[in-house]
Every structure is written in structure tokens, then in C-alpha cells.
Amino acid sequence: MQEYFIIVISAILINNIVLSQFLGICPFLGVSKKLSASLGMGGAVSFVLVLAGALTWMVQTYLLNPFNIGYLQTLAFILIIASLVQFVEMVMKKYSPTLYKALGIYLPLITTNCAVLGVAIINIQKEYTLGKVLVHSLSHAAGFTLALVLMSGIRERLEDADIPESMQGTPIALVTAALMSMAFLGFSGLI
Amino acid sequence: MSLFNEFSKGVIRENPLFRLVLGCCPALAITTSVENGLGMGAAFTGVLVASNIAISAMRNIIPDSVRIPAYIVIIAAFVTMTDQLMHAFTPALYTSLGIFIPLIVVNCIILGRAEAFANKNSIIPSIFDALGMGVGFTLALVLVCSFREVLGAGTFLGMPVLPGSTPAILMILPPGGFITLGCLLGLLNKFQKKSA
Amino acid sequence: MRDIIKLALFLLTVTGVAGAGLSYVNGLTGPLIEKQILQQKIDGFKEVYPQGDKVENESANYLKDPHDPGLKEVNIAYRNGIPAGVIYAVESKGYSGPISLLAGFDIATAKITAIKILSQRETPGLGAKAQESSFQDRYKNKNSAEALEVTKKAPARENQIEAITASTITTKAVTKAVNAAREHFTIHFAKAKQPGLIRPGGTQDEPI
16 A cells, blocks of 8 residues: 555656656647646546556556567557547547647647656556556656646746746746756655 | 758758757756767667658558558657667667657657658658758757756766866756756747847 | 558558567567676676676575565675675665665675665765765675664764765665675674585584
8 A cells, every 4th residue: 555655646746757757748838828728638648648558558468578579569559559549539529629629739749748658668667567557657647737737827827927038938938847847856855 | 952951951940959849858858968968869860860761762652541650650660679779789878868768759850750751752852851850959969968967967978077166966957957948948049039 | 441451451561560670670689688788797796796706696595584675686606616705686765766786795704895786766966976986885894793874974883884965865775775685694694603605494513
């Protein structure tokens, strides 16, 4: 039980996927301008992360390891993720067209979201069981959503601030991320 | 368009990291030393050139509706080969770059160039396009690395350059990456505005 | 319908060719990679216990009984066919992640020969200094009879290790790992009255 707790705290606060491990930066910078889009993106990525984590773990355990074809990991994982994202796109288009339109190009770009492939690979590197994989993926998804939501809150405020023209947009967002990352560094010694 | 033009656009005018703001994840994560930057740049360029060649060669046989999955398979294959070659021949670099070698497969730049250039042009221009983007990305990485390594560790390519002073460790920690890239982008925006 | 089949077949072919190419490269690089990992291990052992001419992994024998979970491997270094040293692979929890290290002990003198940190994820510039020789040298020639302690000031007694400035947690983690190895060593190897090896189950007067 304690191990699960450590995985959750570690993934959300200490090794936050965006602010400490630099995975998932593109959507983090691209979608975090509005709180609603951030929440939607966070939800979509969470769904893909957990499912991808589980599926990739199963493929690794039952297909790649027994047949000693571990070197096909990258290929297999990215294909699984691409298919999953395609599936999510179709479902979202049918059941939530407003969210589908709001996310726009960023939805198919979840395939190239380093966070999804990254967490899938980390699950295997840490040799987790399926239970821990699910908890780990869900926690990283929560951490990603948290970072996104915090960033969008700040960026909505920044819209009213007087920022020098060359720093507007991505540069100031990166500096904001730096400050957030510094704050999260404070969680380092938590466990 | 001349071949040199294809090459040079990737280096300055359409620099993938600074102008197109793609490929941020490795740019922030591994840029703690110039050696890492050069290594990642080389690996990335290798994969980009190989995949551009392959996709350009096959551009007339890949059916349009499945082109994205096909590109992904081709790119993933080259990335895995690069990963294994690096593990066998450059183990130290392999360990420092870590998980970011397989993550080259989701580097938007490669898929982007395949989609925007290689599937519409013949092999030789595609090679130059890939080389240009690769060199541009490497230069951008090395620029970020230089700031972070000199300010954060007091060394450049492992050689001490600020003797006697204590480096600002923050620069090689995650916030340092964000702030370096942010300030560099801001500076470049300013230069571009002045010349425009 | 035929279109979908054609597309699927095409993708399958592309994947097949890609897979074949990968198997080829894997065949080429696989043995090289394995050789390298082995060489790194051998180099590590040599650094930690230089006087051995052959090292055997005997964890199956020595980790049979309940032991500290941080102990991962027990390797015996032989010199001229006689067991001369023990090299432990130990892990412990550091500040930001697991720290894994090798700890070498000399059987004749019952002292720690050296330690080598294999991997760590501590803060660069602070805890990461544990991988520097100036820190690892602090463990050299320590007597294995007494448990090692961490102190923030200069060491007053032989069994004290000075902590890295502002990284007491990292130092304590390394010391905890070395102590786990030290305890195992004291129980299984250091109680010999005569030079030789005592297997668990043997007595002090009858080395095997």
C-alpha cells in the first residue's frame, strides 16, 4: 500500500511529467491558454495515458519478452498509441463535438506527445506490475493535468499584463514554466 | 529552388526549435551539457535523413489514407536502429541521453518534415532538407546547452571555463532549461522584429 | 472492402520490412551490447577490489538466508585460486531515487577496500558529488568490524564518515548501503581464525 502511495506522490509532485521530466511540453505550451481547453486536453491525455500504459505493458509482457523481441518495443508502442488516439478521436467526434473542435489539431498530436510514450517506456523500465502500471499512469496523467491547469490559470492572468512584445506568447510561457518548475523542486525531499 | 536553399532554410529561416518551436522536449531535457546536445543532434539528424530518404523514395507507393501510420512505422524502425547502434558503439552518450533516444520517434520535426516535404519531393532535395533541419536543430541545441553548461556547471564540453566561481546549479536543473529556452526565444523574437 | 484489405496489406508489408531490418541490426549490435555490459561490470569490480584476478558471482550461495533487501549480489574475488575479497552490489534509497553501488571488502584484513557508486539520481552539484572520488575515498580502509556513522563535522572516530556539504541524506543512503554489505561480510567472512572461507553451515575451525 505504501508503495502505491509513493508512486502517486512521486508522479504528481516530485517527478511531475511536465515540470521535472520535460515530457509533454508541446501541448503544455500550446493548449494552456484557456482553462477549459486545458481541462479537456488533460482529460483526453489521461484517458490515452492509462489505456496506453495498460496495453503497452500487456504487449511487452506477453509478446515482446517471451519471444525475446524487446527491440521492437518502440515500434510496437508507438503503433498502439497511434491507434488509441485515432480511436479517442472518433469517439470524441461523435459524443463531444465542441470539445473535439476546441482541441483542434492538438488531439491527433497526442500521438506525438512525449508524455504518453515516455510513461509507457518508464513503466517497463521500472518493472512494474499491471496494478502499479495503472496507478503510475493515472498519477502521471493527474500530474500533467495539474501542470496544465496551473499554467492556464497563470496565462489567463498574463493576458492583462504588460509584457514586452518580443516576450509575448511562448517565451513568457516558458519563463512561467521555469518558475513553476522551481516551485515544484521544493517537493523533492517529500518522501 | 536550389539545393543550398533547401539546406539553409532549415538552419536559420525555418529553424525547427527557434522558429517552428518544435522538438522542445529533448531541447529542454538533455541540454545540460554541450556533449549531450551534439550527440542528440547527430542522432536526430541521422534519423531525419534516413526517414526522409525512405519516405521520399516511397512517396508514390504509399497510399494517402494510411500515410501517417506508414511514416510512423518507418521512423520508429530507424529510431530503434539508432538506439541500438548508440548502445553498442557510444555507451556513455547512450546513458546520458537515456529515454530521449526512443523519444526521437515522437519528435514532431521528423513527422513534420515527412509530411511537409519528403512526400512531395524527390530524394536529393529531401536529403538536403533533412540535413538543413538536422544541422539547424543541432545548432539550436548546442546554443541552449552552452548557456546551461557554462552557467550551471562552469564547464564547456567538460573543460572548466569559469575557474574559481561556483556555478549556478539551477541552470542544469529543470527550471534552468525552461528559462534558457524562454529567454533565447524572446531575444530571437526581438532580433527578428528589428530586421523586419 | 477491397480497399481496406489493400491498405492493411500495405501497412503489414511496411511493418514486416521494418521489422526485418530491425532484426538484422539487432543481430549485429546485440552481442556487442552484451559484451559491453559485461566489461563494465568487470571494470567496476577491478576498481573496487584491484587485487583479485578472477571474480565469481556467488549470490546464490550467500544470499540464501534472510538478508537485507538492499543486497543484490555477492561476488567473490579470487587470487591464485583462494578467495581474497568480497564485492557486494547494494542498493539503497537516496534523496531523489535509488542509489546503486559496489562495495569491496578484503577478507584477510577485514577492511573496506573501496566503494564505487554505479548509478544515482541525486541533485547535481550536491548529492551527485557522491560519485566523485573525493567522497568515495572516505570509505577506503575503514574497518568492517564497526558500523559506519555519518557526521557533519570532521570525523573524530575511525568509523565516522564526513557527510557531503548540504547532502546528508545522500551520504546517509550510501552509508546505509555500505553498512548492509559490512554486516553481511562480518557474519559470513570476517570471523575466520584461519585464512579461508566459511560457508554458511561450516564452523570457525573448519573452513571449507
